[in-house]
Amino acid sequence: KAGVTQTPRYLIKTRGQQVTLSCSPISGHRSVSWYQQTPGQGLQFLFEYFSETQRNKGNFPGRFSGRQFSNSRSEMNVSTLELGDSALYLCASSLGPINSPLHFGNGTRLTVT
Amino acid sequence: AQTVTQSQPEMSVQEAETVTLSCTYDTSESDYYLFWYKQPPSRQMILVIRQEAYKQQNATENRFSVNFQKAAKSFSLKISDSQLGDAAMYFCAYMKNDMRFGAGTRLTVKP
Numbered sequence: 001k002a003g004v005t006q007t008p009r010y011l012i013k014t015r016g017q018q019v020t021l022s023c024s025p026i027s028g029h030r031s032v033s034w035y036q037q038t039p040g041q042g043l044q045f046l047f048e049y050f051s052e053t054q055r056n057k058g059n060f061p062g063r064f065s066g067r068q069f070s071n072s073r074s075e076m077n078v079s080t081l082e083l084g085d086s087a088l089y090l091c092a093s094s095l096g097p098i099n100s101p102l103h104f105g106n107g108t109r110l111t112v113t
Numbered sequence: 114a115q116t117v118t119q120s121q122p123e124m125s126v127q128e129a130e131t132v133t134l135s136c137t138y139d140t141s142e143s144d145y146y147l148f149w150y151k152q153p154p155s156r157q158m159i160l161v162i163r164q165e166a167y168k169q170q171n172a173t174e175n176r177f178s179v180n181f182q183k184a185a186k187s188f189s190l191k192i193s194d195s196q197l198g199d200a201a202m203y204f205c206a207y208m209k210n211d212m213r214f215g216a217g218t219r220l221t222v223k224p
Contacts, residue, residue, distance in 0.1 A: 033212070
């Protein structure tokens with residue numbers, strides 16, 4: 001069974017631009033969650049989608065948004081990029097129940113210049 | 114708010130020996146889940162072990178085991194017979210509605 005696939009693996013953007021990251025979950029997984037990983041703040045929860053609905057949201061500004069499609073694939077969008085948005089963005093999928101273990105992708109490394 | 118604390122930024126162990134990574138958490142909930150994840154240089158987070166808070170028995174997965182002390186809010190990971198492939202960042206995580214991670218412990222395994 002294929003794992004969680006995140007595209008692209010690397011991105012370089014300039015301040016003020018917007019970016020869209022993609023995540024394809026493991027087949028049969030209905031939940032997709034997103035995390036930001038930085039050396040200073042560590043791993044922080046962004047949001048989680050289940051059956052196309054946002055089920056949980058972390059403490060990030062509205063510039064960070066996401067959505068989930070009917071095939072469970074998810075996209076994350078960051079608008080008006082700031083230097084501080086440079087990070088590794090990890091996507092994880094799970095079967096769906098809140099306590100389901102997360103299966104992570106390899107992440108997208110975003111650099112904002 | 115739930116917080117997860119890993120007090121050891123770095124740990125080192127000799128190959129074939131045992132090492133314990135510490136984790137404490139803060140919560141007012143009685144029902145939750147705890148996890149240890151491993152992140153090697155490849156960046157992919159890999160689930161190591163999982164513990165349900167309502168279970169008193171400590172979880173075990175081959176060479177990995179936990180010492181779960183609910184009253185003390187402590188959840189340490191013991192790695193027995195350490196192997197070179199165990200070298201990675203290890204993250205302790207707490208889950209109730211969403212997952213909260215500790216800052217991580219970088220484990221080095223010396224041959």
